[in-house]
Amino acid sequence: MEHGAWLTGSLIYLGAAVIAVPVARFLGLGSIIGYLGAGILIGPWGLKLVTRPEDMLQFAEFGVVLMLFLIGLELEPQRLWSLRKSIFGWGSLQLFGSALLLAFGALACGVDWRLAVVAALGLAMSSTAIGLGTLAERNVTATTSGEAVLSVSLLQDIAAIPILLIVPFLAAGGEGGAGPGWLDAAKAIGTIAVIILGGRLLLRPALRWIAKSETPEIFTAASLLLVVATAALMNAVGLSMALGAFLAGVLLAESEYRRELETDIEPFKGLLLGLFFIAVGMSIDFAVVAAQPFLIAAVVVAFLLVKAAVLWAMARTMPIPQLERPVFVILLAQGGEFGFVVFQVAANNGVISAPVSSFLVAAVTISMILTPLMLFAADRWWIPFLAGGRVELEELKVPQNEPVIIAGFGRYGQIVGRMLFANGVRPTVLDHDAEQIEAMRRFGWRVYYGDATRLDLMRTAGADKARVIVVAIDDIEQSIDCVKMIRSNFANATIVARARNVQHYYELHELGVRLIERETLDSALMSARSALEQLGWQPHQARNLALRFRRHNVEQLAALAPHRADEARLIAAARQGRQQLEELFAIERQQAAERQARAGWSGGADP
């Protein structure tokens, strides 16, 4: 019978998702609303195919954990460190600013103070799943607003810990004293220390050892085990599982297995996150909604407006580019899954009553359902309205047929574009950073708004007729996605690619790109020339040395491409190559010195 239940369950969930998501995407509503709709459809208030959504919700929350692990993988420790101000400053402002306003608002309406505090804290939280999921779906994680959403979400993850600890004390005559609190805090700090130290010292050798077994499914198992173990560890000491997974991700962001971990975890994340949204859809208690439809509508509208006001003020002062503000505000204004937990804990401890808890959960869920709809409306009306006649941020719609397409018009793409323009070539330029486009248009550039990793958009940009596509995107992952898409759909075009670093170079090389430039190589060599000249080298000699260094370096890089996965061999070969070059230059210097000596020239300051 167990098998039967498992099979029917899979049948229902997968079937609902497979039907609802494509329909929603086809209607232009995004996949999240598809999942939510599927959940409502199969839930207790729809076809009644599933009756206990809570179990599924708990299981599917793991999707959020996996998502945060993946986000962590994208964030090197230094970048996280550089976000600290944003996380603790703006994040706290959002959470506590919104909570304060909400609490005062509730008190003013005559609500009991305990309920006001719990509701305010719970409603001030936002849904990490929807926020970061939407960012990823729209490919805007790397923009100013994307980072701001990430910062606020992280702070909420961190803040959830003390909030969940405090809530029980709000109950009249709360149990627990200070002792266990301190103990818990010590345990929590200890666990985080274990994760950080373990991640730094043990994970990479362990992964290397596992990778050596060359059994792909075992590596996948290890990736999942890693996330599950971190989550379990955090859960055991009462910390946020997602936060633990995020930390583990950050610690592995610099490892050579990043890409593999990512591809292994990605499908699990996608499915579980989908399940999570389905479960949210199922768990709406329509009885509560039907009992007090106007009150619930009022609460939803009120808390969305209060949070939106705080967020809008933040967006103005940060500042977030005007055209990115609507998405930022909408993604963080909704309630989130942490709210569910806060209300549940509060109800279990008798701080609020069970019906009130269901009511608040329903309000949060409705706000989550509204989010994709609001985004849809914002894309249609709000953002174009903000854009006004000033910048027309509409996506590229008119088919282009220039011989060159430049994808990414930041520091790098601009120079490429200017040189082409100066020579009478008019490239079709794509970028998806609204701020960047605004700035470029002020300088008179015709830049189209669009995500260059999207097939339909590239087709409109004329990729099937273009002879050259310059991929100058600064985000490595998007650059790779873009190249893959071009290689498999527009084989006629030659790709000219910008590489952020050597690993990126190798990834591009592996995809068959041959015209790759590392973005810092040539400017660094010019600086090396300047330095040599200052030391007394003749300018022309410095130039020759730099050009020869460059050739050697590029040849060596290409020669090492087959071994790029083998770090030890790569290092050894790189060392050997450097030594060869040094020896070659040393021999030439010696010969030159001998020539000078024999010719009777004075060996002056000349090298």
Added chain:
Amino acid sequence: MASTDPPAAAVDPAPSAGAEVLVIVAHPELEQSRANRRLLQAARALQGKLAPGRLAVRDLYALYPDYLIDVGAEQAALAAARLVVWQQPVRWYGMPPLLKLWLDDVLAFGWAYGPDGHALRGKDLWLVASTGGPEDSYRPDSYNRYFFDAFLPPYEQTAALCGMRFLPPLVLHGAHKASHADLAAHAAIYAQKLADYPDWPEIDAVEDCIECAVPSSARPTDRVVEPA
């Protein structure tokens, strides 16, 4: 240059080293050339028709746009050849700068000339040049003041120092004004001679190269400067 007609990709499709006839092309503005571009096209077209290992074409300005010559590759190509062709426009009565740099770097002392410098000995050198000025400008009573032959000794002596035989040059005068028919005829002669080598009617009349050994006492043993 018309912006509507971007130049075709100029990257050499794998310059083949190791051929009997080695064509070294040096033209700094090939996109503006009338004669040398035709000749290069003719040579490339011929290359496809001949057996592999018969003809190699190296377009120096395409291979080394940054003037960083791969000496090893050039010397290997030279070593394999029997006939070396320098195809160039005449610039200021001499060769384009990259071809001169090629000489400086590739025809090294101790390799191409000097003691133990015998890598090129016994090979043939053939100059294929074009001039902007018409033939009658190369006369004592015209603006170029000398017969064209007066500008050839540096080439001849370069060949001689390396122990190479200097074949009678193929020169197209007045390249700016040559008609399409003239250019086509010139290119056809060029291709024919590349294909026929060494079966040229005039080749028997050419004297064997003069031996000009540089005595080792003439300079510090490994002093690398231009032959004086």
